Amino acid sequence: MTLLQALFLGLLQGLTEFLPVSSSGHLAIAQHFMPGFEQPGVLFDVMLHVGTMVAVLLYFRREVGNLLVSPFRRDEQARLYRRLLALLAAGSVPTAVIGLTFKDFFEGLFHNLTVVSLMLLVTGTLLFLSERFRRDGRKQDQLTLSDALVVGTVQGMAIVPGISRSGSTIAALLLKGVDGETAARFSFLLALPAVFGAALLSLRDLHAVADGQLPVYLAGTGIAFLAGLASIHLLLGVIRKKRLFTFALYCWAAGSLFFCLSM
Template sequence: MSLLQGIILGFLQGVTEFLPISSSGHLVLLNNIFGIKEGVLFSTVMFHFGSLISIFIYYFNDIYKIVLGFIRLLINLVKNKRINIENGYQNFALMIIIATIPTGIMGVFFKDFFEGLYSSLLAVAIAFMITGAILFISEKFLSGYKRARNISIFDALIIGVFQGCAITPGISRSGSTIVGSLFRGLNKETATKFSLLMAIPAILGASVLDFVDVILNNSMALTLPIIVGTLVSAITGIFAIKLLVNLLKKGKLYYFSIYLWLLGGLLIFLNFKG
């Protein structure tokens, strides 16, 4: 991987992780274009780590309050032998953990199936089309009222399933979880925040598993292109989050539907033409 490729892939990861157009699908596409075969897994892990940095920077105050709320929740559980949710931050913490459960189960049991899709550009193209469709439907037909305090366990489990489906390359994690949140009645601001904060355990868990594979396969090489790409991913991720929040408030998610339909249609055309 050259330095330029590292910058491009890092930029792509930072943008597509948060904009609902699928980071995994675009990384598969770019790796095919560049013909990158070696070190792909480790670079992917590092670029996703850059995305985590973006979330921590953008939502630092919220994460701080969520962590404090969760600690108080645990203290109260030990003292009173019961869970007493006092505010939205505590509920956010608990629901994020619950939402991660179905995602983790799907990742463990269907890992081989999902990984097999990474070798098929046609599968990625179809997934792009599906992501475009669910974004369009959500923008036109879904709206909600629930805030952080109102998210239920059933809501969290359903949204977690939506996130699990995003293991498929071409299915956007942010897009699917926002749609799942809107489907369960969350308002747009809460849906966006819940979706992005859910990414922390999801990305962290997937990265740990991939990092173990990297170590076992002796494929770890912290090169300059990977370091630079990780930094680029973190910086561009912050701007991508801001853009997503603004577009969702203005009801402009269908912009991404148009892009995904065009890209997916082009890839399907090229696949059958070739």
């Protein structure tokens, strides 16, 4: 992998991780058309996801800090964050079960442009339905165990390239009557344990990285982090303005185009 390829893929990951258009799908498509692109397993892709998750940690540092100290405090705010922490833990269970059970199968789909294209069409449909039938109302303190388990299951399925993790999880919460900004924040926080878990599993591929490639990998990760900060801010604005339909159109167009190219 060249430095230019790593920087381009890092930028692509950062911009598409939080916008509901499937970062994994875009990475798979871009890598498909890159001559000579190679990586051990999906190590580079996971490193890019780590970069964007560090952006989440920085952007939501207050929420993350409150979550971490909530078990050691007894005030009302800490009680609410302990409840949120428990819901995030519950939601992580189905994600982990699905990810660990089907990891190898899903990784194999990254090289199947037809599957990626079809899943982009699915993502567009989910966004359209969530915008059409969303029922804003419930805030963070009204999230339920059912919400967490449904979103955790959806997040687990979003390991399929072309299914947007942020788009599908936010869509699920919107359809369950959760406020848009609350849905986005819960989606971002729920991704943290999943991505760092995937990063730990991918460390086994680190020894296969060619000499001199690690700085290239880190450069791509850094770009993903910077672009991720910008895309978080952009998506929160889109959610507030209820304009997810725009991204549905994009996913339908991209999915249709690359499906035709894959035939």
